[in-house]
Amino acid sequence: MNPIRKKRLYSILFVFLFSISGVSLILYSLNSNLDFFFTPTELKNNDIPPEKRIKIGGMVLEGSVERNGSEISFVITDYENSIQVIFEGIVPDLFQEGSGVVALGFINNKIFYAKEVLAKHDENYMPPNIDIKK
Amino acid sequence: MIIEISHFLSLLATGLFFLVGLFSLFVTSNSYTSNLISRTYSQAFLLLFSSFLIYVWLAVTDNFSVEYIANHSNSALPVFYKVSSIWSAHEGSMFLWIVFLSIWGFIFNIAINNNEILKPKTVGIISFILVGFLLFLLLTSNPFITILPIAPDNGADINPVLQDPALAIHPPTLYLGYVGFVIPFAASLAFLINGDSSIKWEKLIRKWSVMAWVFLTVGISLGSWWAYYELGWGGYWFWDPVENIALMPWLAATAFIHSLSVSIKSSHLRIWTILLSILVFSLSLFGAFIVRSGIIDSVHSFANDPQRGLYLLAFIGAIIAASVFLFVSRFSMINSSNNIPNLSKESFISINNILFGTLIFSIMLGVTYPLFYEYLFDQKISVGAPFYNAIFIPIVILASLFLFFSVDSKWSRGITIDMFKKPIILSITLSIISVIAISFIFKTKDIFILLSIFAGLLIISRYIIEIWKYIFNKKYLNFFSVVAHLALGLLLISISFNSLLSSERALNIKLNQYEEYKDMKVYFNNIQLIKGSNYDAVKASFNIEDSSGNNFNLSPEKRRYFTRGQITTETAIYITPIKDIYLTIGDQLDDGSWIVNIQINFFIRWIWFSAALMSFAGIMLIFSRKRI
Numbered sequence: 001m002n003p004i005r006k007k008r009l010y011s012i013l014f015v016f017l018f019s020i021s022g023v024s025l026i027l028y029s030l031n032s033n034l035d036f037f038f039t040p041t042e043l044k045n046n047d048i049p050p051e052k053r054i055k056i057g058g059m060v061l062e063g064s065v066e067r068n069g070s071e072i073s074f075v076i077t078d079y080e081n082s083i084q085v086i087f088e089g090i091v092p093d094l095f096q097e098g099s100g101v102v103a104l105g106f107i108n109n110k111i112f113y114a115k116e117v118l119a120k121h122d123e124n125y126m127p128p129n130i131d132i133k134k
Numbered sequence: 135m136i137i138e139i140s141h142f143l144s145l146l147a148t149g150l151f152f153l154v155g156l157f158s159l160f161v162t163s164n165s166y167t168s169n170l171i172s173r174t175y176s177q178a179f180l181l182l183f184s185s186f187l188i189y190v191w192l193a194v195t196d197n198f199s200v201e202y203i204a205n206h207s208n209s210a211l212p213v214f215y216k217v218s219s220i221w222s223a224h225e226g227s228m229f230l231w232i233v234f235l236s237i238w239g240f241i242f243n244i245a246i247n248n249n250e251i252l253k254p255k256t257v258g259i260i261s262f263i264l265v266g267f268l269l270f271l272l273l274t275s276n277p278f279i280t281i282l283p284i285a286p287d288n289g290a291d292i293n294p295v296l297q298d299p300a301l302a303i304h305p306p307t308l309y310l311g312y313v314g315f316v317i318p319f320a321a322s323l324a325f326l327i328n329g330d331s332s333i334k335w336e337k338l339i340r341k342w343s344v345m346a347w348v349f350l351t352v353g354i355s356l357g358s359w360w361a362y363y364e365l366g367w368g369g370y371w372f373w374d375p376v377e378n379i380a381l382m383p384w385l386a387a388t389a390f391i392h393s394l395s396v397s398i399k400s401s402h403l404r405i406w407t408i409l410l411s412i413l414v415f416s417l418s419l420f421g422a423f424i425v426r427s428g429i430i431d432s433v434h435s436f437a438n439d440p441q442r443g444l445y446l447l448a449f450i451g452a453i454i455a456a457s458v459f460l461f462v463s464r465f466s467m468i469n470s471s472n473n474i475p476n477l478s479k480e481s482f483i484s485i486n487n488i489l490f491g492t493l494i495f496s497i498m499l500g501v502t503y504p505l506f507y508e509y510l511f512d513q514k515i516s517v518g519a520p521f522y523n524a525i526f527i528p529i530v531i532l533a534s535l536f537l538f539f540s541v542d543s544k545w546s547r548g549i550t551i552d553m554f555k556k557p558i559i560l561s562i563t564l565s566i567i568s569v570i571a572i573s574f575i576f577k578t579k580d581i582f583i584l585l586s587i588f589a590g591l592l593i594i595s596r597y598i599i600e601i602w603k604y605i606f607n608k609k610y611l612n613f614f615s616v617v618a619h620l621a622l623g624l625l626l627i628s629i630s631f632n633s634l635l636s637s638e639r640a641l642n643i644k645l646n647q648y649e650e651y652k653d654m655k656v657y658f659n660n661i662q663l664i665k666g667s668n669y670d671a672v673k674a675s676f677n678i679e680d681s682s683g684n685n686f687n688l689s690p691e692k693r694r695y696f697t698r699g700q701i702t703t704e705t706a707i708y709i710t711p712i713k714d715i716y717l718t719i720g721d722q723l724d725d726g727s728w729i730v731n732i733q734i735n736f737f738i739r740w741i742w743f744s745a746a747l748m749s750f751a752g753i754m755l756i757f758s759r760k761r762i
Contacts, residue, residue: 026496026525030503033521037514055516067723070640089640090720090731093692093701104518 035104040081043107050108053115056083057102065097076101076112083107087114095119137192137200141278143185147236148268150178151261158258168254172243175257179240182268186233189277193220199285202226202277208291208697210668218302219292224426224442225277227305231422232267234306235313239264242317242342252335255324260316266449274442291697294669300360308353308380312418314346315387318394319415319457322408326460331467336397336407341756343394343411347387348752354380355745366703366718368638368733370741373519378497379421385497386414389490392483400546402480404468406487412457417494419450429505475548482540489533496525527582534589534626537619541596557599565591576634583630590626593619614755621747628740635713638733644726651732653681654715658728669693671704674719674728678708688717690730714738 037055038046048054056076064075073086074097085103095101095117105114154174161167193216198204206226207219220226239260246253271277296302318339325335357380361367371377390410397407423429427443474480500517507515542555569588573579597616604611641649643658650656657677664671671693679685691704708715713736720729 022492023495026492026499029524030496030499030517030521033517033524035516035518037516055514070642070729090718090729093703 037102039078040076040083041078043083044081048107050106053104053106055102055104056085056112057100058082060095060097060099060101062097076103083110083112085112085114085117087117089117091117092119135199135280136188137197137278137280140185140188140192143181143188144268144272144278147178147182147185148265148272150174150181151236151264151268154178154261155258155265158254158261161254161258165248168248171254171257172248175243175261176240178261179236179243182233182236183240186229189229190217190220193217196289197285198287198289199280199282200277201279201281204281204286204289206290206292208289208668210288211292211297214299214302215292215297218296221305221309222292222296225271225275227309228267228271228275228426229277230306231309231313232264232271234309235260235267235316236264238310238314238317238342238346246338250338251330251333252321252324252328252338255327256317256320259320259323263316263320263453266453270442270445270449274445291668291695294693294695294700294702298360298364300356301364304353304356304360307349307356311346311348311350311353312383312421314342314349315383315411315414315418317342317346318390318411322411323457323460326408326464326467329464329467334398336394340391340394340398343387343391344752344755347384347391348749348756350380350384350387351745351749351752354384355742355749359742362738363705363707366705368705368716368718368731368735370632370738373500373522375501376421376425378501378522379417379424382494382497383414383417383421385490385494386410386417389487390414393487396480396483400480402474402546403484403487405465406484408461408468410487412454412461413494416450416454416457419446419453423447423450424501475546477543477548477550479540479543479545481548482536482543485536486533489529489536493526493529497522527586530626531582531585531589534593534622537622538589538592538596541600557596557603561592561595561599564595578634580634583634586626586630590623590630593623593626597623614751614758617754618748618751621744621751624747625741625744628737628744631737632735632741635736636734636738638731640720641730641732642723642727643730644728649730652734654732655679656730656732658730659687661728664691666693668697669695672719674730676706676717676730678715686715688715690717690719692719709739711739712736 035053035055037057038048040056040058043056058076058078061075061077061082064073066073071086071088072091073084075082076085077083085105087103087105096119099119102118103112103114104116104118105112107113154171157167157171157174161171192200193203193207194213196203196207196209196216198207202223202225203219206222207216211219221230239257242260243253243257321335321339325333354377357377358370361372362370390407390413393403393407393410396403423443423446427440427446429443474484500521504515504517507513538561539558542558543549565588568591569584572587573584578584597620600609600611600616603609637652639651641651641656643649643656645658645661648655648657655678657679658674659677660675662673664673671691673689673691675687675689677685677687686708688706688708690706693702693704694700695702703718706717713734716733716735718731720731722728
C-alpha cells in the first residue's frame with residue numbers, strides 16, 4: 001500500500017473508532033439515566049430494586065392524603081392496585097384527591113419515596129396518555 | 135366581512151410566493167428576471183403583511199366572530215394582551231411564524247442588490263418554504279374561520295400564565311430567531327445550485343446569521359426567566375423537551391457562526407459551514423414539528439392533531455431530503471483539498487464543531503429515544519436532567535479548555551503553542567489558586583463544579599490579559615469574540631456557583647409565628663383573600679430578617695382565574711446582586727399552618743446577564759462598520 005493511502009486508512013480508522021466510542025459512551029449514559037414509568041399494576045408485576053429511580057403515575061386515592069409536618073403521604077392507584085407514597089415539600093397547585101398525579105422517586109419495602117410530584121395538567125412536563133382505568 | 139379580506143389576502147400572497155419560486159427556477163443571469171423576482175416577492179410580502187395587520191386590528195377591536203380570537207381573547211384584556219393573544223395558541227402563532235419568515239425574506243430582498251448572483255435563487259427558495267407553511271396554515275390550522283351567524287358576546291380569555299410581559303415577547307423573539315436561519319439556509323442552497331465555488335456566499339449572510347442567533351439567544355433566555363418567576367419553577371433550566379428543542383438549533387447556530395468566520399477567511403471548513411446552515415434550519419423546523427404535532431406533552435405543546443404532525447413531518451422531510459441531496463451531489467465542488475494546519479485557529483474551530491455536534495446528537499437522542507422506546511416496547515420512559523448533565527458538563531469543560539488554548543493560535547498557521555508563555559502560565563496559576571481557595575471556603579470537593587469554575591476562570595483571565603495587551607501594547611483584538619467568550623466564562627462560573635450554593639426547603643408556618651431557615655427568620659404576618667379583575671387570590675405576607683439585620687417583606691399569592699378555573703402560583707422574589715430569595719405558598723394544613731417553600735438562588739441573575747452579554751456581542755458585530 002502506498003504511504004498516502006496508508007495514512008488515509010489510519011485516519012479513517014481513527015475517526016471511526018473515535019466516533020464509535022463516543023456514541024457508546026453517550027448511549028451508556030442514556031441507558032443509566034432513563035426513568036421508567038409504571039402504573040401501580042405494572043409495579044406489582046415488576047420487581048424494582050430500591051436504588052432504581054422510576055416514575056409512577058395514577059390517581060390520588062380519595063381520602064388517602066395525610067399531612068405530617070411538611071411531609072405528605074398519599075396513595076396512588078389505578079383502581080386495581082395501589083401504592084403508598086411519601087413526599088416532603090410542596091405539592092403542585094393541581095394536586096388533589098381523585099385527580100391524576102405522577103411521582104418520581106425510589107421504591108423501598110412497598111413504599112414509594114418521591115423526590116418530585118407532578119400533578120396532571122400541571123405546567124411541568126409529564127409523560128403523555130397516562131392510561132387510567134376507572 | 136373584514137376577516138374574509140384578511141383571509142383572501144393570505145391566499146393571494148400564497149399564490150404570488152409560488153410564482154416567485156417558479157420564476158427563480160428559470161432565472162438566468164438576466165437582470166430582467168432578477169428584478170421581476172425581487173418585485174414580485176415584495177408585493178407578495180405586502181399582501182401577507184396587510185393580512186396580518188388586519189388580523190391584529192380585528193383582535194384589538196374584539197371581533198369575536200373570528201373563532202380563534204373568540205377562543206383566546208377577551209374584551210376585558212388590555213390592548214397589549216389582546217395583541218399577544220394572537221400567538222397564545224397554535225393557529226395564530228403559526229401565522230406569526232410565517233409572517234416573520236416573510237419579513238426576514240423581505241428585508242433581505244430590499245437590502246441586497248439585485249446584481250448579487252445568489253439573490254434570485256435565495257429569494258425563490260424562501261418563497262417556496264413560505265408556500266409550504268402557508269398551505270399548512272390554510273389547510274390544517276386556519277385562523278380565519280368564523281363563527282356564524284351569531285358571534286359570542288365575549289371571548290374565552292387568554293391563559294392566565296400567559297398574561298405576562300415577558301411571555302408576550304418571548305415567543306416572537308424566539309420565532310424571529312428560528313425563522314431567521316432561513317436566510318443562511320436558502321443562501322447556502324442557492325450557492326450549491328449555482329455550482330460556482332468561487333462565490334463568497336458566506337460573506338453575504340454573515341450578519342444575517344448573527345442577527346438570527348441574537349434573537350434565538352434572547353428568546354431562550356426570556357423563556358427561562360419567565361418559567362422562573364411566572365411558572366414558579368424556581369430555576370433557570372429544566373431540560374424540558376421544549377427547552378431542549380430550542381437549545382439544539384442554538385448550539386447548531388453557535389457552531390455555524392464560528393464555522394462561518396473560518397470559511398469567510400480561508401474557504402476552509404466549507405463542508406461544515408454548509409452542513410451546519412442546513413442543520414440549524416432543519417432543527418428549527420424539527421422544533422416546530424415536535425411542538426405542534428403534540429407528540430410530546432409540555433408547557434408549550436399545542437392540542438394534539440395527527441394531521442398537522444403528518445403534514446409538517448412530510449414538509450420538513452422533503453426540505454431536508456432536498457438539501458441533503460443537493461449537498462451530496464455538489465460535494466466535490468465544496469470539498470477543499472488543502473488540509474488545515476494543526477493547532478491553527480481553523481483546527482480549533484473544527485474541534486468546536488465536533489463537540490457541539492456531539493451535544494446536539496445527545497439532546498436529539500434524549501428527546502426522541504422515549505418516543506421510539508414506547509413505540510417498540512410499549513413501555514413509557516423519560517430522560518431527565520441526569521443524562522444531559524452527564525453529557526454536557528464534561529463536553530463544555532473540554533470545549534472551554536480548547537477555547538483557552540485557541541486564544542494563542544493563528545489563522546492558517548500551525549504554530550506550536552508555547553505552554554510556558556507568560557499569559558498562559560499566569561491564567562492557569564490564577565485559576566488554580568482561585569479554585570483551591572473556593573474549594574476551601576465553600577468546603578466542596580465536587581470535581582465537576584470545581585472544574586467548571588476553573589474553566590470559566592481560565593477563559594476570563596486569558597481574555598482580560600488580551601484586553602490588557604490591547605490597551606498597553608496596541609495588540610489586535612476581536613471585540614465581539616472577546617465579549618462573547620467573557621460571557622461564556624461568566625456563564626460557567628454563575629451556573630457552577632448556582633448549583634453549589636443554592637438551596638430550598640419547605641417550611642410549615644402558623645400565622646403570626648416564625649420559622650428559621652439558614653440565617654433567616656421568616657415571620658408570617660398576614661394572610662388575606664383578595665379579588666383581582668379576573669381572579670380570586672390568597673395573598674400571604676411574610677417578613678424576612680437575616681442575621682446581618684436586613685429586613686424585607688415578601689407577598690406570594692395563589693390565584694384562581696374565573697374564566698378557566700385555573701390555579702396559578704405568584705412567586706415573591708427578593709433580589710440582591712448575588713442571590714434571590716424566592717418564596718411560594720402551598721396549602722394550608724389541618725393544624726392551621728401553611729406550607730411555604732423558600733429557595734435561595736445564588737447567581738441566577740448572572741446566568742441571564744451572561745446570556746444578555748453574549749447577545750450584546752452579536753449586536754456589536756451587526757452594527758460594526760468593519761468590513762468582514
